[in-house]
Amino acid sequence: MMDVPEAVPALVDSQPLLGRLESALEFARTSGADAAQATIAVTQGTSVGVRLGELESVEYDRAQSLSVTVYFGHREGSASTSDLGREALRETVEAACAIARYTAEDPHGGLPRRDDLAENVPDLDLDHPWLESTDKLLEVALCCEQAARDAGPMIRNSDGASVNSHRSLRCYANSLGFAQAYGSSRHGIGCAVIAGASDEMQRGHWGSSARRPSELEDAGSVGHRAAQRAIEQLGARTISTRTTPVVFPADLAYSLWASVAAALSGSAQYRKTSFLQDCLGQSVASRQLRLYEQPFLPAALGSAPFDDEGVSPRERDLLADGEVRGYVLNSYSARRLGMRTTGNAGGVRNLTLEPGADSFAELLGRMDTGFLVTGLMGRGVNPLTGDYSRGARGFWVEGGEIAFPVHEVTLAGNLRILLKQIVAIGNDPIVRGNYRSPSVLVEAMTLGGKSG
Amino acid sequence: MSADLLADTELISADLEAALDRMMGPGADDGDVYFQRRRSEHWSLEEAEVKSAGRGLRQGVGLRVVSGERMGLAHTDRLEPGALLEAAACVRSFARQGTTGRAVLDLSRSVNDLYRPADPTGSLSADEKVELLHSLDAEARRADPRVREVFISLSASHDQVLILSAERRLSTDVRPLVRLDVRVVVEQGGKREQGSAGGGGRRDYGLFVETDRAKGYAREAVRRALVNLEAREAPAGVFPVALGPGWPGVLLHEAVGHGLEGDFNRKGTSVFSGRIGEQVASELCTVVDDGSLAERRGSLNLDDEGTPTGRTVLIENGILRGYMQDRTNARLMAAHVTGNGRRESYAHLPMPRMTNTFLLAGGHSREEIIASIDKGLYAVHFGGGQVDITSGRFVFNAAEAYWVENGRIQYPVKGATLIGNGAQTLRMVSMVGDDLALDDGVGTCGKQGQSVPVGVGQPTLRVDGLTVGGTRTGA
Numbered sequence: 001m002m003d004v005p006e007a008v009p010a011l012v013d014s015q016p017l018l019g020r021l022e023s024a025l026e027f028a029r030t031s032g033a034d035a036a037q038a039t040i041a042v043t044q045g046t047s048v049g050v051r052l053g054e055l056e057s058v059e060y061d062r063a064q065s066l067s068v069t070v071y072f073g074h075r076e077g078s079a080s081t082s083d084l085g086r087e088a089l090r091e092t093v094e095a096a097c098a099i100a101r102y103t104a105e106d107p108h109g110g111l112p113r114r115d116d117l118a119e120n121v122p123d124l125d126l127d128h129p130w131l132e133s134t135d136k137l138l139e140v141a142l143c144c145e146q147a148a149r150d151a152g153p154m155i156r157n158s159d160g161a162s163v164n165s166h167r168s169l170r171c172y173a174n175s176l177g178f179a180q181a182y183g184s185s186r187h188g189i190g191c192a193v194i195a196g197a198s199d200e201m202q203r204g205h206w207g208s209s210a211r212r213p214s215e216l217e218d219a220g221s222v223g224h225r226a227a228q229r230a231i232e233q234l235g236a237r238t239i240s241t242r243t244t245p246v247v248f249p250a251d252l253a254y255s256l257w258a259s260v261a262a263a264l265s266g267s268a269q270y271r272k273t274s275f276l277q278d279c280l281g282q283s284v285a286s287r288q289l290r291l292y293e294q295p296f297l298p299a300a301l302g303s304a305p306f307d308d309e310g311v312s313p314r315e316r317d318l319l320a321d322g323e324v325r326g327y328v329l330n331s332y333s334a335r336r337l338g339m340r341t342t343g344n345a346g347g348v349r350n351l352t353l354e355p356g357a358d359s360f361a362e363l364l365g366r367m368d369t370g371f372l373v374t375g376l377m378g379r380g381v382n383p384l385t386g387d388y389s390r391g392a393r394g395f396w397v398e399g400g401e402i403a404f405p406v407h408e409v410t411l412a413g414n415l416r417i418l419l420k421q422i423v424a425i426g427n428d429p430i431v432r433g434n435y436r437s438p439s440v441l442v443e444a445m446t447l448g449g450k451s452g
Numbered sequence: 453m454s455a456d457l458l459a460d461t462e463l464i465s466a467d468l469e470a471a472l473d474r475m476m477g478p479g480a481d482d483g484d485v486y487f488q489r490r491r492s493e494h495w496s497l498e499e500a501e502v503k504s505a506g507r508g509l510r511q512g513v514g515l516r517v518v519s520g521e522r523m524g525l526a527h528t529d530r531l532e533p534g535a536l537l538e539a540a541a542c543v544r545s546f547a548r549q550g551t552t553g554r555a556v557l558d559l560s561r562s563v564n565d566l567y568r569p570a571d572p573t574g575s576l577s578a579d580e581k582v583e584l585l586h587s588l589d590a591e592a593r594r595a596d597p598r599v600r601e602v603f604i605s606l607s608a609s610h611d612q613v614l615i616l617s618a619e620r621r622l623s624t625d626v627r628p629l630v631r632l633d634v635r636v637v638v639e640q641g642g643k644r645e646q647g648s649a650g651g652g653g654r655r656d657y658g659l660f661v662e663t664d665r666a667k668g669y670a671r672e673a674v675r676r677a678l679v680n681l682e683a684r685e686a687p688a689g690v691f692p693v694a695l696g697p698g699w700p701g702v703l704l705h706e707a708v709g710h711g712l713e714g715d716f717n718r719k720g721t722s723v724f725s726g727r728i729g730e731q732v733a734s735e736l737c738t739v740v741d742d743g744s745l746a747e748r749r750g751s752l753n754l755d756d757e758g759t760p761t762g763r764t765v766l767i768e769n770g771i772l773r774g775y776m777q778d779r780t781n782a783r784l785m786a787a788h789v790t791g792n793g794r795r796e797s798y799a800h801l802p803m804p805r806m807t808n809t810f811l812l813a814g815g816h817s818r819e820e821i822i823a824s825i826d827k828g829l830y831a832v833h834f835g836g837g838q839v840d841i842t843s844g845r846f847v848f849n850a851a852e853a854y855w856v857e858n859g860r861i862q863y864p865v866k867g868a869t870l871i872g873n874g875a876q877t878l879r880m881v882s883m884v885g886d887d888l889a890l891d892d893g894v895g896t897c898g899k900q901g902q903s904v905p906v907g908v909g910q911p912t913l914r915v916d917g918l919t920v921g922g923t924r925t926g927a
Contacts, residue, residue, distance in 0.1 A: 051521075051719070060526040060542050063799060065510075078506035082529045088509070095507040102578045104501035157720055159842075194721055194842055201723065203842035233843075241689040241925050271498070271601060272644070273637060377838045378847035380869040380921070384637065384646050389686075389921040391838075391847035391871040408845055410869050410921025412688060446923045448688035448871075 011127070011167040012042055014181035020084055021173035024068050027093040029175065033070040033100070035111050036093075037174035037309065040066045040084070045166030048137040050145050052158055055138055061166065070096045074105045111309070112331035116341050117178050118312035121305045125298045127183035130165040130213045137163045140189065140219045147220035148193040151227030154234060156196035159203065161223060164188050178310040185211050186301070191223045195230035204230025209433065212299045229374065232395075236405035238449045239396060245370035246411065246442045247363055247397070250428050252376060253353070254435035257291055259381050259415055261348045264318055264326075266333020268383065275386030275416055279324045285419035288356060291319040294436075295349035302350035302434035306343075313343035318351070322420075352436040356425030363426050363441050365400035371447055372397050373411060386415035392447075410448035418442055457487065457614050457624065461531035468513075468616045470533070475517050475540035476618060482518040482779055484757060485536075485616040487511075488798040492609035493573045497585040498601070500593075507573075514798035517543045518780050527799045563760050564753040566746045567654040569626035571610040575656030581606060584657075584666065591670040592636050598681070599674055600644070601637040606630075608657065615758040623758035629653070629749065629905060631894070632660050634669045638677040647677030647852075651892030653747045669892075676833060676852050679864045686853065686868035686922025687829075693870065693918045694821050694856070696832035698889040701908035703915075704739055705809055705897070706837040706846035707874040708732070712766050712774075713792070713804040713899075714781035716841050723844035723875045724772060732772045733878030736814050739767040741776055743791055743807030749893035750808035750907035754791065757802055761791035766809075767878070778804045796902040806897060810909030814884025818912040821883045823859035829920055830854045830861060831870070844874035869921035877915055885912030 021038045028036035042064045049057040066089065067080035077100030081092040131137050145161035165187045173179035190207035206225040208217035217225075248256065260276070268274035276284055295313035297303050307313050309331055317325040327337070330345035358366060377391035389412040395402045426439035458464060468485045476483050489511040496504050512529035513536060524543035528535040576584065585604050592602045611627040631652035637644055649672035653659055660666035695703060708724070716722035724732060733739070743761030745751050754760045757779050765773045777785070778793030781804055794805035822830055830853065837848030847869050855862045890909035897906040 055522050057522065057801060058524045058543070059801065060524075060539070061799065062528060064529060076504060078504065080506065080508040080510075082510045082512060083531075092507075092509070099505045099507060099578070102502065102582050103505055104503055106501065106503050109503070159719070159721055201721075201842045203721075203840055238919070243925060271603075271637075273601070273646070377840070377845070377871070378849055378869050379836060380847070380849050380867075382646075382867060384644055385866075387866055389849070389867065389869040389923075391845070391869050391921065393845075407843065408871055408873060408919060410688065410847075410871055410919055412686075412868065412921045412923045414923075446688045446921075446925060448919050448921045449690075450919075451689050 010183055011044055011169050014169060014171055017169070017171045018173060018179050018181060020066065020089065021171055021179060023086070024066065024089055024093055025173060025175050027090050028068065028070045028097065031093060031097045033072055033097060035071040035175045036068060037111060038066060038068040040064065040171045041168060043166055043168040045164060046134055046137060047162060047164035048134060048141050049160055049162040050138065050141040051160035053142065053146065056160055058134055066092065068093055068096050070100055071110050072100045074107050074109045075100045075103045076109050077103060108332055108335040111174050111176055112311050112341055114176050116331065117176060117310045118306040121180050121182065122296060124296060124303045124305055126185065126211050126303060127167060128185045128212045128299070129167060130185070130187050137165060144189055144191050144219035144223040147223030148191050148227040151224055152231060154195040154197060154231050155193050155227050157194040159192035159194065161191040172310055174310055180306060180310070182305055187213055187216060189216055189219050189222045191226040193227050193230055195234055197234045200234060202230050202233035202236065204228065204233065209301065211301055215299070233393065233405050233407065236393065236407035238408045239406055241449050241451065242447050243444050244447050245367045246445045247367055247370065247372045247439060248442065249372070249374065249439045250426065250430040250437055251432060252373060253440050254432045254437040255376065257351055257353055257435055257437060260291065261318065261328055261351055262383055264324065264328050266327050266329040266337060269327055270333055270336040273384050275384060276324065280327065281323060283323050285319055285322040286422040287322045288425055289319050289322050289422060290317060290354040292317045292352055292354070293349050294352055297350050300350050301431065304349060308346035311341050311343040311345065313349050316342070348434065350434060350436060353425065353438060355427045355429050355438040358424050358426050360426055360428050360439055363424055363439055364397055366424050367397060367441050368400055369398050371406070372402065381415070388413050388415055388418065411445050412448060413445040418445070457489065457612050463531055463533065465622065467533045467536055469620065471515055471536040471540040472616055474537055475515055475544045477544050479519050480517050481520065481783065482618045484516050484618060486514040486756065486798050487614040488611065490609055490611045491571065491573065492607065494605060494607040495581050495585060497589055497604040500589050502582050502585055512798045515539045515543055516801065521784060523780065523801055525801050564744050566744060566751050566753055567628055570628065570656065572608040572628040572630050572656035573610060575658055584660065588634060588666055588670045591667045592634060592674050595671050595674040596638065596678060598638040598640050598678065599636050600639045603635040605633050613756065615756065617758050621758060623754055625753045627654060627752065628656060630655055630657055630659060632666055632669060634673040636673045636677050638674070638681060640681050643681060645677050645680035647673045647675065647680060649673040649676065650894050653749050653893040654751055655747050679852055683864040683866045685924040686865035687920055687924045688922045690917045690919050692825050692828035693915050694825055694828070694830045695910070695913045695915065697885065697887045697912050698909060699891040700831060700834055701810055701891065701910035702834050702837045702848050704811055704910060705806060705908045706839040706848055707872060707877050708739060708767065709806050709809045710839050711841045711844065711874050712776060714775045714777040714785060714787070715804050717775050718781050718785050722841045727772050728774065730772055731770050732875065733767050733770040734881045735770040736884045737767055737770050737878050737881055738812040739809065740765050740812065741792065741806055741809045745808055748808050748890065748907045749895065749905045750806065752807065755793045756795045757793035759789045759791045759793060761807060764790045776804045776806060778802055794904050796904055800902050803899070805899060805904055806906050808890065808907035808909065810888070810890060811911065813886050813888035813911045816883045816885050818885050818887055821885055821912050821914045822856060822861065824883060824914060825856045825859060828856050830856050839874065845871065846874055847871045865922065871919045871921065877918065880916040881913055882916050883914035887911045
């Protein structure tokens with residue numbers, strides 16, 4: 001399936017932690033619980049912040065936590081602690097057991113089916129240590145901010161650059177005999193600077209994160225893009241209210257797929273709180289749309305060898321030809337809906353929109369005249385109705401070319417309609433955490449601005 | 453008090469002092485040792501059953517050194533002397549020579565006593581909590597037959613902190629916090645809508661039981677959901693907006709609150725930087741931040757640097773008067789500390805944050821304010837908001853709003869984002885109501901990845917122009 005990854009020394013030895021989990025499960029059993037599951041997560045790392053060429057902050061992080069869920073028949077209780085000592089462990093399990101006496105019987109509750117548990121735990125090459133020394137992280141941060149400040153005389157101030165490097169170990173065990181651990185890393189570079197002209201100030205931000213340091217965007221390029229984003233907003237104005245086509249660039253389009261994934265989650269489906277209610281097999285989006293999961297992508301931010309319940313995730317389509325092909329299920333929501341878990345306890349895994357044929361420039365050309373959004377503010381999405389209304393900034397586009405920057409406007413519509421109005425998909429995918437999306441062109445949204 | 457807090461650990465207060473000594477090397481301007489133990493619980497109901505509940509414990513020590521504009525933090529959840537000294541050695545190296553300025557520490561400020569220190573999780577028995585949730589579910593369903601789903605969550609935390617400051621002053625605070633939220637889904641003719649309501653504060657669960665406050669939340673959630681069933685498309689464009697009292701104060705929090713935090717102003721990245729003494733709002737506006745209100749969600753006896761909280765006037769009759777400060781930014785700006793140094797936990801660096809931020813009452817009645825609107829919006833309930841402090845642009849999401857024409861409320865409109873500019877919006881406040889109210893205690897503020905509980909408030913206001921992000925054009 002992939003190259004054998006180079007072995008890296010683990011952040012911490014997983015065996016003693018799996019032993020802790022074993023003790024927790026044993027405490028639960030002797031307390032009368034019929035079943036139990038427990039997780040330990042340990043994270044360690046360093047964050048460095050610089051501003052105006054000087055070190056501003058250093059944070060050394062080390063966090064650990066254990067959480068346990070116990071089942072007495074179909075009643076459940078849970079508890080968590082940051083103290084992994086034996087006594088704290090016992091108290092935590094006892095607290096979970098005590099609480100389970102008061103929760104209601106739920107026939108759908110409990111552990112996953114034994115035959116759903118992951119049989120193989122593939123090494124997905126998720127753990128890559130980066131720079132060990134704080135000085136090296138500092139160097140990267142300084143280089144990033146310097147590139148931003150060198151981008152032009154319009155860059156007048158800085159909110160600084162930050163670099164962080166973390167590694168984690170996640171251990172999960174349940175009373176069906178499953179006990180596994182995997183390590184992962186996450187590194188990031190971010191920068192925010194301020195461009196000014198007369199009494200106007202505009203902020204620009206850019207960032208990159210990855211499990212493998214070599215997949216991070218170059219520090220200088222992160223800084224440069226942050227600066228460009230600030231500079232290009234100078235002179236922004238508001239425009240009049242209108243209905244207009246809109247291009248969502250790759251770094252913002254992913255937010256649409258996050259809303260779709262939430263709407264297709266088992267909990268939204270059984271609670272009947274989804275704008276895509278009971279839509280399995282139905283056409284809900286433009287025929288061009290294929291949205292799929294890639295849980296085993298090597299070294300990817302959304303990859304995992306097993307989900308939060310020890311179930312193997314799977315490569316599959318959520319949407320294909322615009323039709324809903326599956327829900328996002330954990331074992332509980334699956335039982336509620338009379339289905340089988342899809343290994344999504346903890347969410348979707350590398351949700352990907354299949355790229356189309358158009359370059360970004362071609363997408364703008366296809367739009368001809370309309371709005372290119374570059375920043376969105378506020379949540380403004382109603383998960384029950386799909387009503388969408390957010391603050392926006394970006395560019396007005398004429399004849400497929402950027403005409404001038406726009407700010408202080410709103411974008412509104414309804415996701416049910418918007419999904420069907422995606423008329424073109426770009427060939428420019430980028431990674432944003434758990435999402436991979438190219439740019440998309442939406443046929444029509446309401447842009448709110450000044451009157452007239 | 454301090455002895456109690458450390459009693460369950462291998463630490464004694466001398467260990468905290470030893471750690472402070474080790475990390476405060478030459479060049480260190482400030483620093484602190486922050487010990488925290490937070491116990492919490494949550495209970496949730498759906499489908500008329502209490503299906504899940506849990507308890508949590510989180511504890512640890514954060515060690516911070518400040519030198520000039522630099523800060524170093526190391527934290528540990530191993531509560532033993534060795535781990536503390538290790539962490540102290542880790543941050544020590546980040547001090548450097550050369551101090552800049554001195555914070556004005558007002559030692560005459562008295563210590564507050566704003567809430568009772570008892571653990572709120574014990575204020576009702578488990579049976580009583582379950583019964584409370586069931587009674588609220590029943591109340592919501594009884595309120596209207598169109599109610600389909602009811603989701604309720606009840607939570608409490610008991611946060612004990614012990615702060616050893618650079619001048620070796622040991623402060624403690626024990627902070628209870630409770631919260632209750634009710635969300636309902638209603639259905640009529642195949643159309644589904646939701647509404648929510650809730651509240652909380654630095655109290656025990658008695659807050660919800662006394663005077664049937666909790667049942668009021670249940671009925672209010674149903675009412676809001678039913679209003680949304682009738683809601684028509686919101687307009688798009690710039691309109692005068694009347695904002696109701698209480699929670700709509702999230703406008704102030706976003707429009708001016710963040711922009712008046714000391715760090716942004718020291719760095720010159722806020723639209724309000726360097727503008728003390730200037731007119732930044734209409735003369736009708738006086739805005740304060742007050743962390744010393746009894747039992748409020750945003751209140752603290754002392755901030756997370758050990759400074760007693762108090763009332764800070766931010767804007768007085770439209771004139772910018774002051775910023776909210778922590779020790780570091782006060783020192784660097786030669787300003788007074790204001791008791792606004794807050795951190796999410798021992799694992800986070802403190803920074804200037806709001807507590808309870810509100811606008812003082814004026815002279816108009818709510819009716820007069822609504823009657824003044826020719827064509828516009830009357831918005832009474834909001835979701836969250838967000839601000840870009842540099843450009844001053846902010847948004848907040850209306851959850852319950854009405855279209856007003858000729859001074860009369862016409863019909864409810866769908867939730868819509870409102871967008872404005874902090875430097876301009878408060879200049880456009882043309883009427884201030886006499887009905888100042890604080891919110892019910894549900895606010896959580898996020899800044900640089902850290903969340904802290906806050907309060908907001910205001911009387912009914914008229915803003916002459918905000919951009920409303922609806923879908924209806926040509927209104």
